[in-house]
Amino acid sequence: MALIVEDGSGKPDAESYISTADADAYHLRFGNTGWAAMTTGDKEVCLRRSTAYIDAVFNGKWKGQQSFPGLQGLNWPRRYVVVEGDPPDYWNILTKSPGFIVPDNVVPKAIVDAAAIVGASAFGITDPLLPPIPPTANVKSEKFVVGPIENSVTYADNDGTIRDLTTRFPMLELKLRPYLTTGAGDGAAILLLERA
Template sequence: MTLIIEDCTGKPDAESYASAADLVMYARKFGVTIPADEPAQEALLRRSALAMDGMTWKGRKMSSDQALAWPRRGVELDSQIKPDNYLPARIQYGQMALAAEIHTDDIDPVEKRTGAVIRERVEGAVDVQYATISNTSGRLLPAAPDRPSATQFADYLAKRGLFAVRA
């Protein structure tokens, strides 16, 4: 099934901001791992677009009929209001980074990960001990220690950074 790409018009049936060919180019350029077949690449792009729709972005949708969160109206960046049909390149790059992160989580599930090496002893046989990953929240963080998608999206999210809640 062909992936329907958002073209800054607010398509009611758009599924992605980037094509599978864009994702392949991104993966080659940044050295990330993605599936080799196009249907799996398109599925990753659809999954990342759905994840992006759950984020709280600046501004509001350009049209209530559009399928994806972007394009948006009323987006202020660097003291400038961006045009309504503006689709930032960082949104497209962020989607591709998020797709690669989702794939990393798929091939390296969180529950099978170990912490950093905290002890390694060599006396004939090798003895390696891993740190326990603390999980006080009941959730482990996703796979990649660095999340390039979060960096790409930072300026376009309604809130960014750490927030303290006063009780």
């Protein structure tokens, strides 16, 4: 089954933010030879999974709102998204700072690139400079008592969020930060957990 790529029109059946051809070009630019060795079918599966991951982890954390609420299949495209900073061709009167408005029929390059990054990781290909951080890297201490059964886990950042339990992608978080609401660029707190 052919991969259905979001093109900015808000497709209800979109499955990916990036096509296999564009992902091939991205990985070729960065020398990810493992990606080129994959079959087209495997690439499509990885890109579907990466887009689903991005939408699940950052759902509710994006700036703006969907361009076609209730109709589009993915979180992007979005409207009312203002990215602060360069280029200073737009002056945000609310924050009194330079920035630009993302057109409501565009999936930004950062989101497209993020889908390529996570797609490769879904097949075990990672960036050696900013590799994914496994959930076990966040564990600071563990405590187990057998009777009457007690379990305690302390995480390094100790904020009790879903990022303590999932693999984190530093490159992804850095690329997506300008498109996220304040405080959501570090993996986003989307679930509080309590352990007995």
